[in-house]
Amino acid sequence: MASINYALKEISCKIVYYGPGMCGKTTNLQYIHQHTVADKRGNMVSLATPGERTLFFDFLPLEASRIHGFRTKFQLYTVPGQVMYNSTRKLVLRGVDGVIFVCDSQWEKMRENLESFRNLRENLASYGYSLETTPYVVQYNKRDLPNIGPTEYMQYVVNSRQVPHFEAIAIRGEGVFETLSCICSLVLGQMSQKQEVGAV
């Protein structure tokens, strides 16, 4: 889980981009990598196939603004969306602090979105986590494509809890930082809530 280093005045959190194959998780990370100041981010590690399918995961360390004098560091991960790589997905979720669930808005991907969401729940449960305790937001990606479903229906399918959701066109960067900022804010907020409870 998230760590706070009081000596270094540093907070470190792990955010995972989760979703079905080809929904745009890596595109999100690539956009973030390309549009953040070089000294505030590390190198992006991507283990992908020649067909640009994530083989294991992508990793991008990122630093955000100081909060209450603490440096906030985020480790951004993506998971391979393909069904057969469940072991890797499970492993990447280990120690997760927040999840961005990326949905593909295309009609033909609706079922895959739902299956992936259920798989996220199952994999979190295998570590004793749940979506009740792990902050997550939903990103409806590829909103620029012609064959997309309305967000109302996507909300009905994957977001009946009505957690924060964002429409995005990751390839153009629309909604990318908004989604990231929201989950980071939720993760830090939860952390601070826990600290307060601990203090009491």
Next chain:
Amino acid sequence: MRKEFTAIGAFSTILAFIAGAVLCMQVSQMKAQAGVEISAPVLWAVEAAVFGTAVYVWQSQVTVAGWILGIAGLTGVRLALVSAAGLMLAVMQETANVAACLQETSQLPPRACAMAFALMVCYPLRTFLPLRAVEIRRKGKGFAESAAVKSAALGVEDADRGLLIVTVKDRASAARQSPRPGPEGLVPDVFAAPGIEGEIELPLSTLLALFPEDILTDRALALGDTESMAIPLEVIHPQLKEARVVFSVTDLRSLLPAAVRKALVQSSDSDLEVENTLVSLPLELIVPQLPLEVLELPPPSPPPWAGAEMKAGEGVVFATT
């Protein structure tokens, strides 16, 4: 899976018939020893029992009508065999007394021989027996578990979190072991949500394009260009949450307009597997027609962490270029 009637089947049917007729004729010419006398009703009963058992063994899902048809067919072939044998005997003996020859080939030994060959003749034809429409519920496939990757995590300390050593075992075999759950994965419980009124109208041509080709006819396709199909919302609604609307061919048939339903290959003539094929209806045609209240979500039930968002002015800011 139901077998097809192939050219090889047709060839073996003809061959068995010719061989049967010749053998019956030969057997009828053998000098019969004084044997057991069996009355005609007993012989008919034995014959019916043998044929009835054969039909059941061939197709256990056969309908009662199909079973009777099978017995009648086998009996007919048996009679045809002894008749053909009798006619051949008359020709061979160059006699005009065909009745006497038929009498000769209808005795117990040639008759038993004809029964055996009737079974051989009819075996390839068993595919034409009408079967009962039995609902096949397939087992749902869970989300595929991967066997591809054997992984280990090192450095569980916070600073090292995310450092993974991953070894690929056999990606290709994992792909084979982990098929994607398709529409055939689960037979949905349709017709299960009374109380929601309304209908969804779908162009029939689009629907018929999703049907298995085996049951489509030119007439049905022609009707599909002009007609549409109304599906009650109450049968669609329970599936919307599953991000798909799936019906078996049998269920869809019952929703089709009568004229189109009649124009399709009838379910009794259709393969059982075809009838249980699941057809996934296009969501893009259904969802835009849904009344707003159908997609209404329950009042928000935010998780405990939802209220923990940072206050305004304390938000996370990234240094972007």
